[in-house]
Amino acid sequence: MAPAILQTVESNWTRPYRPGIGRWLVIVWEAAALALFAWATIRQFDLTGHHVTLVGCTMAALWVVGAHRILQMGAYVGVTGLRIHGLLRSRTMHWREVAHVRLHKATHRVGPWEIESGMTVLIDRHDGSTINTELWAQGVDFHSRPGVFRAVYHELRTRHQKATS
Structure with a gap:
């Protein structure tokens, strides 16, 4: 059976352990790193207005996707x-x-x-x-x-x- 078919046959997957607290530390660390990167980008390119919003939203979206993957x-x-x-x-x-x-x-x-x-x-x-x-x-x-x-x-x-x- 191909992996794609396996996913439709069985959707009851369990992780046999609870994730450790270290994952949350990584997620917080990544948030701080992305915030620093966003700040440095805004300062480096003298961004204002909508550009600042765009950089902030992009970094937030990257963080959400990354945090979700780290948790999974x-x-x-x-x-x-x-x-x-x-x-x-x-x-x-x-x-x-x-x-x-x-x-x-x-x-x-x-x-x-x-x-x-x-x-x-x-x-x-x-x-x-x-x-x-x-x-x-x-x-x-x-x-x-x-x-x-x-x-x-x-x-x-x-x-x-x-x-x-």
Whole structure:
């Protein structure tokens, strides 16, 4: 079944965890950053009148769209599959397309140093591709709640095993 058809068949997606307070901190931070950007734009170009209103409304619209996407980010489970909402795009896949749900120890190289950034959940598909999830042990949802991160990981594995057995 194609992802578009899956969306019409099942519309009951649930996120197996409550988002962390860190999301609201990110949203407030983004509001402040966009306000500063709007102020700098208005000052830089000596805007007045309707131009100021246009810049303000544009920044407010960007903030609303961005805040909505930030609040929706995460992994959602359903009877037939898994949906990953990212900041810019979402992916929906059937459980039968998923080969493994696994933990990955993420590291980043900076010159000769390797910096650990914590555990993430990855989805390996049968076609050989790997899907990054928004589930990161040090992220805004799980930073101070490691037990919740482990519970979500186990929930995804359990749902996958039940659906494919």
